[in-house]
Amino acid sequence: MxxxxxxxxxxxxxxxxxxxxxxxxxxxxxxxxxxxxxxxTVSASFSSAEFAVEDVFTITGRGQVVTGTVASGVIRVGDRIVVLRDGADVGSSEITGIEMFRKKATEAAAGTLAGLLLRGRVDVARGDVIRTSASA
Structure with a gap:
């Protein structure tokens, strides 16, 4: 003491x-x-998942990463996605990796904070909604 x-x-x-x-x-x-x-968020059909974007950055040698919360459904590695801004389609890509609290994952369920690694360069900004494509 x-x-x-x-x-x-x-x-x-x-x-x-x-x-x-x-x-x-x-x-x-x-x-x-x-x-x-x-x-x-934009209303989703029962077969798609939505992800609300909070931050976007690029990792040299890896690609573009978006962080945020899975709003509905389940997002999986390999899913084709579309980026929606004010209800309009801005671009599309594919999820090549998911990370949650510095641990790699194969999927992220609704309510989960996660980072998504996207293939290529897509025009994504804070506030956008990422939705899995119907063809995925």
């Missing part, structure tokens, strides 16, 4: 990630509870 009480150990990285995930889940639950600030 010192002057200020018991010394506290620095917070574990896993504990920090758990607290962040809980706060993010609470934030998303608040957005989807009828608030005007909820992200809008």
């Amino acid at each position: 010192g002057w200020f009480g018991r010394k506290r150990d620095p917070q574990d990285a896993n504990e920090m990630l758990r607290q962040y995930n809980e706060a993010e889940a609470a934030r998303l639950a608040g957005l989807s509870s009828g608030s005007n600030l909820a992200p809008t």
Whole structure:
């Protein structure tokens, strides 16, 4: 014991990630509870999945990466996708990789935060919606 009480150990990285995930889940639950600030997505047919884009960047030697949340359905590696901006088709590509919290995955289900590696260069911006093609 010192002057200020018991010394506290620095917070574990896993504990920090758990607290962040809980706060993010609470934030998303608040957005989807009828608030005007909820992200809008284009209505999807039952056979397609949607992904709301939050950030876009390029990794040299790998390709273009988009990060965001899977809004509905299941997105899988190899799916053909179309990029929608204000309901209009902007471009198309294919998903060559999925990563969630620095771990590779073959699919991402609704409500999951993920990064998608896209084949080629596509015009994607924050706020766009990525939808799997009907032919996939």
